[in-house]
Amino acid sequence: MELRSSLGSVATLALVAVIVAMLVGQQLGQPILLGFVVTGSMSPTLEPGDGFVAVPPVLADDIEEGDVVTFDARELQGGGLTTHRVVGETDEGYVTRGDANPFTDQDGDEPPVQESQIVSVALQFDGELVVIPSIGTVALALQGAFGAVIGVLSGLPGGDAVADGNVETLMVGGGVLLLLYSFAADLLGSDRGGRDRSRSRKGATRAGLVLAVILLLILVPATASMVIPSGVNEITVVSSESPSSNPTTIERGGSQTVTYNISNSGVFPQVAIIEPASTGVEVAETTHWIWRGQSAGTTATIHAPDETGVYYRSISERQYLGLLPLSVIVALHAVHPVVAIAAIDLVIAVVVTVVFALAVGFQPLRFRDTGRDTSVVDTVRRTVRKWL
Template identity: 45%
Template sequence: MGVRSAVGTLLGGALLVVVALLLVGQLMGQPVLLGYVSTGSMAPTLQPGDGFVAVPPAFAGPIEEGDVVTFDARELDGGGLTTHRVVGRTEEGFITKGDANPVTDQDGSEPPVSRSRVVAVAWQVGGDVVVIPNLGVLVTGIGDLITGAQRQLAAALGTRALLGTQGLAYLLFAVGVAGYAVTAVLGAGSRERVRGAVGRSTGIANVWTVILVLALVLALVLTASMTLTGGERTFEVVSSQSDAAGVRVIPVGGTEELTYRIPNPGITPVAVYLEPASEGVSIEPRRVRLAGGEEANVSVSISVPDRTGVYDRAFVEHRYIALLPADVMDALYAIHPWAPILAIDALVCGLFALVAIAIVGTGVIRLDSRNPNVSTLDRLRRRFR
């Protein structure tokens, strides 16, 4: 492999990784290592469409004044992800402000931002945010293409199941299965021939490249299935001098309990972990393992301080496909909530790669060395004759 070919392969691989991260972020509804802004509220630091390196809060260390964070806003622009700078802190959370805005977010209707609502911290070097110009243009373009394809397929098939993030997961899975099937069919009959005719082939596909691409798609679908169904559960409670029916109003300094239902509508077993994401929350039990179609109830205790006011209370639900033993899952979760996801992705994708290699072999797939003008469809027809 020449230098130019190696550089092209590295750049192509880097682009593939970037696109995969952006697609995962689209599925999860939060930045995954890369984020971008769509408005000018952070100018001149970040112009509309500029991207940044999004560090997960667990790895970012303590959040301090001057940090630029992406958080789940309650009121700003109707709610949703917002990227602003931390300019202060109170007992209730962080005070945030866009660099181009004259007032803080909390001068409006947005409550102080709790640590649990921060989904990413922008990477800074020497006090300056590392900016990736026009990254948002790529994200928007990919999103438009995907959304358009989903709508066309949904209209053609007469179903709404292909719309939204769940529909995107279905499509990615279908693409992965189709790609794997085509690779297996085209490669099964050419594995032996290609060893002596690689130099003469005009249509060569590296098996490892194909497997890597399909494994990334599979990992993307698995990750989406485990993250989209979990997330933070947040609600407001009122600390009042008098009690009222329900859990929303609690006497000052008091505690009330609610029952949280955990369903598993799918057919695969899941492991669910719950943990408090704010003060005044306790959960019992904090780990539940459910078979397909099962459900369970857990008890959530909500406490308020001994002064009146409105307070945010939250807990986080993490869901995993239960492919690993319970003790292994517990050990991985103790390291970090993302550790079980990475282990499950590695297990499934590793098994997928072994099966693919057993069927297709290694090295290269010679699609057609004698007639490069034959289409893939014709090759598939010949394979099934």
């Protein structure tokens, strides 16, 4: 029974995590874990409401013909996220088309898709797309319920801040879902309360669970501080017949040097790696160690093609917490950015675990018995008040 209960709790927590991830992805315009389509442009592969496993570009193999990608369109249907298949590649980018469409997106006003526009790649096995039927319909229903909750909260005194910003809204919504999960866990566990207390002391909490929560609270923001600022910055270049005072308007066949600045407003040292992410770009100094409150800069040379027109050049920026030697971070980054992030997270996890073991140990933690049943939420609340 205990194993079944543990598996059920893990499954419930995983479901909550998936729901929160999908809602966050919807708000950020970046599919997280799962994505879905709302139109029939990818029919019959993906019908409206069908979902797919969204793989971040940094984790996917090189994009090639036949891949289904989600990209931030510039002109297609007014711009925004679009999920279509790659059907070709040119010097200026990828050619895309919906499976149900007779023409490519580039036959219209949409320019070739750049690497910097692609936010996810749909998972495939043996050339077949992994499809999750109707998951998008469920996600949209949850989004509606989520919006209703936010609407109620925004109507409460001081609730205007909830509706003002996406990030704060996501935090509140995620917190509400996790809180509901905690209450549900308390209710489901109440039936077993009598039996459990006959075998273990009331108020005992596993130290491993406390450590897991602490690691979660530390590793999530630490990882976010490396992932969120990282990405590909796109520069729109106009190749013209004559030079201009505008640094992004370059005489055809010529080049222009621009300054690229990075600052560190965090607590720990920061490593920034700046690299070209497209043709026509050269970066003078790619690796930077930036102390707290300091800034660094480099120069990038942008080249214009011989033909006039509008072109796109991209620069990749990856940021890491400086918790390992610079040479080690650079070497891990060369393997893959995810490897570097995982190694830094591992260092944090090891340090936190060692400190926890020395300060607290791994014996069950027991709280003072108040003579009444106390939920996890109440226990945490009282503990925080005591610390403050």
